[in-house]
Amino acid sequence: MSLYHEAADILSEAAGGGGNLKSKVFSNKTLKSPVAQVYALALETCKWSPVLKEIIEKADLLRLERKLTPVLSLLLVHDLLLAKGGISLPTSHGLRASVERHRARLSSELARARIRRHAPTVELLRSQVDAQAQQAGYPRWVRINTLVTCLEDQLDTTFAHFERVLNIKAVIVPNGEKLIYIDPHIPNLVAASPNVDLTKTEAYASGAIILQDKASCFPAYLLDPGSEDGDVLDACAAPGNKTTHLAAILYQHHPDPMHFDQAVIACEKDRTRAGTLDKMVKKAAADQICKLLLGQDFLKIDPNDPRYRNVGALLLDPSCSGSGIVGRDCIPTIHLPRDSIEGNPQPKLDGSKKRKRETNEEEEGQQESRALVDDDGGMILVGSDPELEERLGALSSFQLMLLLHAFKFPSAKKITYSTCSIYAEENEKVVGRALQSHVARARGWKILARKDQVRGLREWPIRGELASCDSNEGIADAVIRSYKDDGRGVMGFFVAGFVRDDKAASLVEREDRRGDGASRDGKEEPYVRDESGMVVRDPSTGMPVLKRTGKPVPLPEEIHIRAPSANAGGGGEDSDDDGPYVKDENGMIVRDDEGMPFLRRKPSTSTGLLLGPLETVAEEEGVEAGEEEEEEEEEEEWEGFDD
Numbered sequence: 001m002s003l004y005h006e007a008a009d010i011l012s013e014a015a016g017g018g019g020n021l022k023s024k025v026f027s028n029k030t031l032k033s034p035v036a037q038v039y040a041l042a043l044e045t046c047k048w049s050p051v052l053k054e055i056i057e058k059a060d061l062l063r064l065e066r067k068l069t070p071v072l073s074l075l076l077v078h079d080l081l082l083a084k085g086g087i088s089l090p091t092s093h094g095l096r097a098s099v100e101r102h103r104a105r106l107s108s109e110l111a112r113a114r115i116r117r118h119a120p121t122v123e124l125l126r127s128q129v130d131a132q133a134q135q136a137g138y139p140r141w142v143r144i145n146t147l148v149t150c151l152e153d154q155l156d157t158t159f160a161h162f163e164r165v166l167n168i169k170a171v172i173v174p175n176g177e178k179l180i181y182i183d184p185h186i187p188n189l190v191a192a193s194p195n196v197d198l199t200k201t202e203a204y205a206s207g208a209i210i211l212q213d214k215a216s217c218f219p220a221y222l223l224d225p226g227s228e229d230g231d232v233l234d235a236c237a238a239p240g241n242k243t244t245h246l247a248a249i250l251y252q253h254h255p256d257p258m259h260f261d262q263a264v265i266a267c268e269k270d271r272t273r274a275g276t277l278d279k280m281v282k283k284a285a286a287d288q289i290c291k292l293l294l295g296q297d298f299l300k301i302d303p304n305d306p307r308y309r310n311v312g313a314l315l316l317d318p319s320c321s322g323s324g325i326v327g328r329d330c331i332p333t334i335h336l337p338r339d340s341i342e343g344n345p346q347p348k349l350d351g352s353k354k355r356k357r358e359t360n361e362e363e364e365g366q367q368e369s370r371a372l373v374d375d376d377g378g379m380i381l382v383g384s385d386p387e388l389e390e391r392l393g394a395l396s397s398f399q400l401m402l403l404l405h406a407f408k409f410p411s412a413k414k415i416t417y418s419t420c421s422i423y424a425e426e427n428e429k430v431v432g433r434a435l436q437s438h439v440a441r442a443r444g445w446k447i448l449a450r451k452d453q454v455r456g457l458r459e460w461p462i463r464g465e466l467a468s469c470d471s472n473e474g475i476a477d478a479v480i481r482s483y484k485d486d487g488r489g490v491m492g493f494f495v496a497g498f499v500r501d502d503k504a505a506s507l508v509e510r511e512d513r514r515g516d517g518a519s520r521d522g523k524e525e526p527y528v529r530d531e532s533g534m535v536v537r538d539p540s541t542g543m544p545v546l547k548r549t550g551k552p553v554p555l556p557e558e559i560h561i562r563a564p565s566a567n568a569g570g571g572g573e574d575s576d577d578d579g580p581y582v583k584d585e586n587g588m589i590v591r592d593d594e595g596m597p598f599l600r601r602k603p604s605t606s607t608g609l610l611l612g613p614l615e616t617v618a619e620e621e622g623v624e625a626g627e628e629e630e631e632e633e634e635e636e637e638w639e640g641f642d643d
């Protein structure tokens with residue numbers, strides 16, 4: 001049986017009996033198609049069903065194709081119009097042909113449905129569909145775009161007939177009334193009752209209001225860019241909600257908006273999504289403030305390029321698992337199209353027989369997190385726990401790499417890092433690894449403590465997971481989380497702020513920057529440096545080359561060195577299996593509290609020895625320069641996720 005028949009069978013049952021889609025799919029032992037694929041297809045089709053129903057009915061598809069059931073038509077039209085790979089059936093397959101021969105008509109109905117909803121692109125329609133798929137318990141969060149209007153004006157116009165309530169719970173329990181709540185944490189943010197479709201309002205069409213979850217407003221508000229911060233770089237910008245939020249804050253903070261001399265530089269790697277960013281920025285009237293780098297990979301920007309000399313603040317909101325997004329784990333109502341001739345409101349759902357299902361609680365629990373629909377709208381199918389781990393491992397390496405790159409901008413003084421993920425691997429763990437990195441220590445980056453945060457986020461009660469912060473209470477209290485389903489009406493989210501303290505920048509960084517041959521005690525430095533100020537070292541031992549002899553610093557005799565293997569995966573010392581340093585079970589070099597590596601004795605023993613005074617200086621330089629090289633090498637190799 002095809003993927004579509006299996007998904008139709010599941011949805012037909014759900015349409016009749018309701019319930020939780022995930023448990024219906026994952027407890028089904030008879031599925032032949034990959035279970036995560038069935039789940040993702042069924043879930044997305046449910047979410048899109050109000051739009052698809054309209055398209056199918058207007059194109060008269062069910063009358064023209066009598067063999068198609070309403071559910072099958074939803075699934076097939078979904079994939080035809082919205083899935084990256086189209087319909088997953090052979091070209092000659094009857095089901096595929098029955099929908100593909102109406103492609104032109106269906107595509108123009110999609111365009112009409114999009115225009116009726118004031119969505120300039122399919123991406124923006126997707127954001128609307130996501131927002132509307134939110135279950136009861138979630139309000140419509142609305143950010144008032146202060147580049148165009150102000151809160152008071154919107155209360156007097158768009159929300160003139162809304163009753164003001166003083167408690168978020170009153171808004172999220174729908175009672176049919178139009179209610180509004182002014183958020184106490186984020187300025188210019190309101191929550192409207194979910195029964196109202198704000199996309200039909202003039203304010204939405206003109207960009208005066210922007211539908212944006214409260215948690216998604218945290219990063220720009222936490223960054224709080226001011227006139228002293230110069231340019232602000234939004235590294236992963238599309239579709240652009242945070243970009244336009246940054247522009248609004250920057251503009252509001254500027255003492256003389258008539259002589260505005262700052263920019264929000266918005267960078268987006270994916271060209272299609274970059275088109276959406278462009279439209280969003282124009283719609284929000286932020287195009288005078290924003291400079292868009294459409295199709296630009298943030299990792300390929302040289303932080304020392306003079307064009308970024310004035311970048312004082314960066315917002316980093318990279319691709320993530322999207323596991324915090326609301327409406328991705330429960331079944332929304334399915335809207336079935338009608339046959340225009342019979343006008344049958346409940347046509348035959350699907351021909352296949354219902355299956356007997358046994359719910360195995362344990363297996364269901366294990367499978368809970370296996371279908372990921374990422375925050376860029378793509379579906380990532382993870383079939384097992386190791387696959388999920390692998391996916392999170394890859395995502396977190398990429399997220400860390402972006403964060404370390406952000407640390408390198410010479411004038412940067414503040415950064416926010418955020419994800420809409422619930423997983424500590426993408427959140428607290430990335431923050432911990434970033435703070436321990438060489439570049440953070442060398443440049444004085446530290447976490448933005450809670451007491452130094454903007455009022456609304458200082459007062460926000462949900463903070464980081466202590467255990468995932470290695471029990472560091474300061475860091476756990478500094479980072480900010482939100483959880484879906486906790487009654488606060490927001491999505492699952494994470495944000496951390498970083499600030500740069502020049503005084504804390506390590507001696508090494510200052511020496512590296514000086515690069516004039518003087519050592520830290522003012523005496524002539526003994527090592528040769530290249531034109532970029534980095535210590536030159538021997539390729540096989542990693543030891544620095546001495547000016548006096550032109551040769552590398554000799555190693556103590558008892559230390560056994562082997563040349564790095566040519567195929568050392570990520571390059572750099574940490575990937576060399578048999579290097580001179582003691583490594584942990586993950587292959588990472590073991591260091592003391594100062595970051596100094598332990599050297600192995602010859603023959604290799606489990607007992608490490610710390611370097612003595614002469615070698616200490618040499619090795620400290622060696623390791624740190626090695627790390628810098630490693631980061632750069634990784635960046636070159638990384639091709640990013642195909643979002």
Ligand SMILES: C[S@@+](CC[C@H](N)C(=O)[O-])C[C@H]1O[C@@H](n2cnc3c(N)ncnc32)[C@H](O)[C@@H]1O
Nearest residue numbers: 236237238239240241242269270297298317319
């Ligand atoms: C979570 S989304 C950003 C959402 C956006 N900040 C907003 O609030 O509207 C992540 C975006 O980063 C983009 N991206 C991923 N890797 C990138 C890179 N190396 N350089 C620039 N953009 C990247 C993705 O294409 C995606 O559009």
